[in-house]
Amino acid sequence: MAYISDTTNTFGSTIADAWTAVTSAIGTFFADIHNAGARSEAIKELQAMDDATLQAKHGITRSQIIGYVFRDKLLP
Numbered sequence: 472m473a474y475i476s477d478t479t480n481t482f483g484s485t486i487a488d489a490w491t492a493v494t495s496a497i498g499t500f501f502a503d504i505h506n507a508g509a510r511s512e513a514i515k516e517l518q519a520m521d522d523a524t525l526q527a528k529h530g531i532t533r534s535q536i537i538g539y540v541f542r543d544k545l546l547p
Contacts, residue, residue: 511542 517525517536525531531539538545 510540 514536518542522533525533529539
């Protein structure tokens with residue numbers, strides 16, 4: 472009785488998959504750093520406004536600034 476086994480060398484694809492994972496993780500890291508800086512600037516800008524401007528432009532109070540800036544992360 473004859474057996475046929477189909478084996479392929481997966482070493483190259485394993486390295487390619489690992490490289491893709493590493494570069495993806497690095498890209499995500501830098502995107503997170505950028506987003507953190509942008510959120511920090513938004514918080515500073517909102518904190519610099521007076522209470523009347525905050526209410527008129529954004530409809531929030533000073534205590535709601537953090538929730539407003541992070542609303543995309545807090546809401547499902």
